[in-house]
Amino acid sequence: xxxxxxxxxxxxxxxxxxxxxxxxxxxxxxxxxxxxxxxxxxxxxxxxxxxxxxxxxxxxx
Amino acid sequence: xxxxxxxxxxxxxxxxxxxxxxxxxxxxxxxxxxxxxxxxxxxxxxxxxxxxxxxxxxxxxxxxxxxxxxxxxxxxxxxxxxxxxxxxxxxxxxxxxxxxxxxxxxxxxxxxxxxxxxxxxxxxxxxxxxxxxxxxxxxxxxxxxxxxxxxxxxxxx
Numbered sequence: 001x002x003x004x005x006x007x008x009x010x011x012x013x014x015x016x017x018x019x020x021x022x023x024x025x026x027x028x029x030x031x032x033x034x035x036x037x038x039x040x041x042x043x044x045x046x047x048x049x050x051x052x053x054x055x056x057x058x059x060x061x
Numbered sequence: 062x063x064x065x066x067x068x069x070x071x072x073x074x075x076x077x078x079x080x081x082x083x084x085x086x087x088x089x090x091x092x093x094x095x096x097x098x099x100x101x102x103x104x105x106x107x108x109x110x111x112x113x114x115x116x117x118x119x120x121x122x123x124x125x126x127x128x129x130x131x132x133x134x135x136x137x138x139x140x141x142x143x144x145x146x147x148x149x150x151x152x153x154x155x156x157x158x159x160x161x162x163x164x165x166x167x168x169x170x171x172x173x174x175x176x177x178x179x180x181x182x183x184x185x186x187x188x189x190x191x192x193x194x195x196x197x198x199x200x201x202x203x204x205x206x207x208x209x210x211x212x213x214x215x216x217x218x
Contacts (some may be wrong), residue, residue, distance in 0.1 A: 038160075040160060041159075041160040041162070042160065042161045042162075044162055049159050052180065055173075
């Protein structure tokens with residue numbers, strides 16, 4: 001079986017990982033409750049979208 | 062050219078897919094709003110619109126065509142009597158799809174698809190459901206309180 005001939009340096013590892021960063025999700029603000037929400041989706045917090053469209057939001061008991 | 066216009070297969074064979082879409086269309090016509098995955102919502106939209114077009118025509122032939130697609134007679138009646146008349150002056154675009162979140166388990170994106178002009182009915186329905194839930198909760202609390210009282214009395218006697 002083929003095997004690595006030489007040890008991989010830490011620098012090499014970090015150089016490879018330099019491009020592995022994740023981008024953060026773009027979030028928009030809910031105009032109703034000012035919570036951060038995903039754009040083009042109903043707000044999970046208050047259930048509103050475009051003024052209306054209230055979904056059933058479970059209240060914490 | 063209809064390149065890259067493949068549509069949605071939904072991981073099903075033809076008959077399974079047709080059955081699913083017919084069921085969904087029937088549910089939308091009957092309930093005004095259905096919660097499903099975003100892909101299914103997008104896939105049923107054209108079918109619902111075709112049904113509404115039939116409903117707007119309103120003749121016997123289109124009624125039979127609707128009967129051939131929709132699963133129940135009640136759905137056809139509702140389509141022709143209450144749904145289609147809402148859209149007299151509108152050429153298509155009878156539905157609204159709103160993304161609502163992600164499904165637990167497989168992470169599929171959920172959305173609801175609803176008929177335009179059904180907002181008032183839906184709000185009313187929601188209010189009624191909320192009232193029923195409130196009543197149930199109160200009754201439960203009452204029952205719980207009674208149980209606790211009984212449990213409290215027994216050890217004394």
